[in-house]
Amino acid sequence: MILVTGGAGFIGANFVLDWLAGNDEPILNLDLLTYAGNLETLASLSGDPRHVFVQGDICDRALVDRLLATHRPRAIVHFAAESHVDRSIHGPGDFVRTNVEGTFTLLEAARAYRAGLDAAGQDAFRFLHISTDEVYGSLGAGDPAFAETKTYEPNSPYSASKAASDHLVRAWHHTYGLPVLTTNCSNNYGPRQFPEKLIPLMIVNALADKPLPVYGDGLNVRDWLYVSDHCAAIREVLARGTPGETYNVGGWNEKANIDIVHTVCALLDELRPSAPGSHARLIRYVADRPGHDRRYAIDARKIERELGWRPAETFESGIRKTVQWYLDNSQWVADVQSGAYREWVAANYAARGQGT
Template sequence: MTILVTGGAGFIGSNFVLDWLAGSDETVVNLDLLSYAGNLRNLASLQGDARHVFVKGDIGDRALLDGLLAEHRPRAIVHFAAESHVDRSIHGPGEFMRTNVMGTFTLLEAARGHFATLQGDAKSAFRFHHVSTDEVYGSLGPAAPAFTEQHVYEPNSPYSASKAASDHLVRAWHHTYGLPVLTTNCSNNYGPYHFPEKLIPLMIVNALAGKPLPVYGDGLQVRDWLYVGDHCSAIRTVLERGRVGETYNVGGWNEQANRDIVLTICALLDELRPDPAGPRARLITHVADRPGHDRRYAIDARKIERELGWRPAETFATGIRKTVQWYLDHADWVADVQSGGYRDWMSKQYGGGATA
């Protein structure tokens, strides 16, 4: 038995591959282009493990996809591969359209061709699991109810628009062609192996280096935070028991303002690795807000709990402590991902004083 994972060297994808192989002997074929955020060091513990078959390649390469599906005949495809950083999508939306929209289209067509070759139990068991985001729903007011699976799509950035498009493609391939799909829309993930352009790892890395902690606007933007290990368990649950054609929202029940996240990280670092120069909250620097910045996201995850019995195991307090400790324990990984290209990007986005 085999599953095909796309984007399995990225943040969430690599955590999923590691989690999957920690609890199963089922082979994972891991397809990743190894763009700036893909990192094989995330999977170093699997070196020499025959259950992990890594293939460097693009989800937009139909010939490659057809060959992999014919050779390995996976019982499921778990689709993580995506460009995912809002700021990058604002500066360069083309790559997001190519990967998230056209890449997903190509993968769906390859999956449809593969599905047509299956028979009997193999055909009835096959699943295409599409991993998406709560950002497709747009922005919520301070007192508005959290996003449910019936919420109208209102994407506000090139990134979220590209993911909304991919969600619609997945739905259409199910209703038009009968492809057995599952979709999960998750809230903001955090945890080990998170590329330090996103809020939590950036704050940890900069604070440890004594550099400014750039906070957009007033810092009161609210997100629902989901520990990546909990996200992995949710995907396993949906893949195993989810109803074909359904969407499940996956959240952490942890709404937090960005400013409070940064203050929590500062307090944890002050406790775990004190800075002789003083409390790290002194490093907080407010920068100009980004265009179209959504004010609040919140996930209503009652459907997945009601139908499949899943709830997150981590609170934000337990998950953020584990995350901070992981970065303290893996300074070599942090140094490795801070390439010249990454430093150039951070300088462009936040200014020279906020680079990581």
């Protein structure tokens, strides 16, 4: 068995579903079910004995200790995190608690648990920490992509909290010998993503004939990674990664935000045309996010060289699958758009204005 934290969130839930689609090894899924955690995403696993779900907090040391002692997992795959930059600007405390204190709690619990295993169990145990490219800071237009040796320069409360967690993971390896692995991924997209992030927000708003808010000039660049490709990379790192090492995971797809929005609009024009005209008519430029990093890019050659992983999806194939999934799963979208979600969107974008 493996323990997955945050397995009801976007990337975690996709990982759980992909894992159990091709593997009979059970998963113990620990998730607090905050606003972005959604058990409906895992409805297909209802009654499946390979999926053991526990609602709980990674900061609850007694709970984590009890789960490790009872289920005796061979690995911890740690997804649980607050991850939305805008929310971190409005409320950084939650990010420090979950991303820093939560990771510390898990590391200490894992260290104590591993110490009680026999020699073979200690050698086999792994702690895989899922992190982000945002810890590296912002790139200029001509700068080389982020390699694993890039200096950390986090610029938002979110990225600073993830950078802190990365440093804790590294320290627990070098100080205590905990066999850790870290992955730093680029922007994930795909099915089952909560519609506060760029791509699902554009899809959901366009289908509702609402404005499509684009920060600043829309030319901020990100590398885009289809979520199933990311899950495949995590499986490879867990199976064959070298303890203590970091692996950058990217899609080799640098795109400006405004180009992403136009691509989504074009696909919706094809798949779900709107009577008033192209969905692109809804694009509105709004005031930029404070401290908005200009460009991220991932150099994913290390994981390809050492573990043989490359993304299977192009951006063109992945974005088409993504848009189609949201069209086919309107009830899921409606269910996650709670009152709290609507209040958050109103609060975040109202102050920025509608732009032109």
